[in-house]
Amino acid sequence: MCPVIDDRVLLLAPRATDTVRRLTETATARGLRAVTAEGWRAPDGPRDAGRTHLYGGPLLADRVAGELDVAALQPPADWLARLPVALTGRRVEAVTLAQARRLRRPAFVKPPTDKLFPARIHPDGSRLPGPDAFDDDLPVLVSDIVRFDREYRLFVLDGAVHVGSRYSVGPRLDPARLAQDPYAAEVRAFAAELLAAADGSLPSAAVVDVGLLDEGGWAVVEANPAWASGGYACDPGKVLDVVLRAAGPKAETAPEDLPFVRAAGRATGSP
Template sequence: MSGYEKLTVVTSAAWLARDLDAAGVVPVTRDIGLDAPVLDGATALWCPGVYATRMVATGLEHPFASFGPDWPFFFPHRFLRRTVIADRLSDVRWLAAASLPGPVFGKLAEHKAPSAPARVYPSIDAFASRLREVFGDAAEDLQVLVSAPIVFRAEYRCFIAHGQVTAASFYLLRTRTGGEITWDAFETAEQAPPVESAVRFAQQVVDALEDGHRATGAPECGQPDGWVLDVGLDENGAWSVVEPNASWSSNPYHADPAGVVRSILASQDPAGRPDWRWRPDPVLAARVRPFPTSTRSTS
């Protein structure tokens, strides 16, 4: 157990804090995120990545966990089912030149930038050009991810705590005519597409990550204590890993709130595994504003 006694949700969406509080795991309060958080050792956080990055820029330390930008190295290829390359843009460009000669799916490794969205680009050079337009010469040092494009008919989010899938939700369906149906088209989890098959696949991935590290005799765990695994189902009925995400900043959609909270708490256990400690991309961290000095909190 994490030892946290409460959870603060940094969001303008009142429903998120309300739903997580109703789970009854720990008391949940909402903050709109104008100031630095109070790090009292008893309060866990759910917050956007940019808020966490501002915390780091302000000098505030909090034990957020994440797979990090090089997550593809940890996942067996049988679960990815495509070439996935993660590194600094300057290195990815030449790595992808040989293995991904055509269109590529490209994104920032762990951050979101509306001006450089995660999508399919005509080539690795087109993706790199877009990043240079937005970030200038600093783009070469950005942590990015590129992969062979794959079309998922349906995508699901699975929350994980201490090696077990604790909650899951459908979040995207692509129709045969090219349309998209998102999670908010359904009022409740019962109305949304079922998640059982996604949960079974996600648990297989989680178990394989743990088994792989046990087999090597490595002392570190094969995964963070708390995280999110997005999985997708293709047109042939095959499951693949879409990507891991941080449960402390991931939309729960229609996932069971109690399982979501358990994953969030596990993702920032003060006694957790330092090898999975989240750090922001230095290029992006240099571009955010610290919180005002007068509101800076101490642990």
């Protein structure tokens, strides 16, 4: 567990979620000052620059990270597409929205990090948002359609699973601590294989979701920034460990993490 951090702030998005509540309680117990953003702005302004961590999603990061000197780390937009099919369980391509609109086959389409439009199965690319809604060069992920029987959230720190939670069984939300799940050993074994193969391609603190395919076999679902991910049934103290590293003072960011710092308003590319 990380030590108590004096004179630090955890800035939280103005959303009343279970993860926000649990992180607020945990951060306060650890000695941080937990503050809820007002109108997606930093309530105390520049005086908290250089000692703030944040949790709350891309909108909050884009509004306050620059002002407060926060480095918000996130996986590259094309990370999933660069993995081998043996780990993804399906073909995944990183393309522009303009290219995705030209699809003539069913596919699952999603923005990599920012939830700018719903991630879902499309019969083709004709019903994707048009150029009046989003720029043609917006990065999106296009993948073959697969179904997951069970899905798990893993908070990763320094290349290893720090804490995990099941979050769904079939189409049903069903959170449970990883240790309580009958597939826990298989999840950890697959995660170890994945993280070894992905060495250097993720920031030191991130979230990776994995799942058991309907037809059998384990596969990566996606990767996301820890500062924008729900904790489900994870130990909030361990979630906080990862969040603090994933979005904290820029001056304390390790050199190897600098390529993963989010540029305001967009996901970063490959490091």
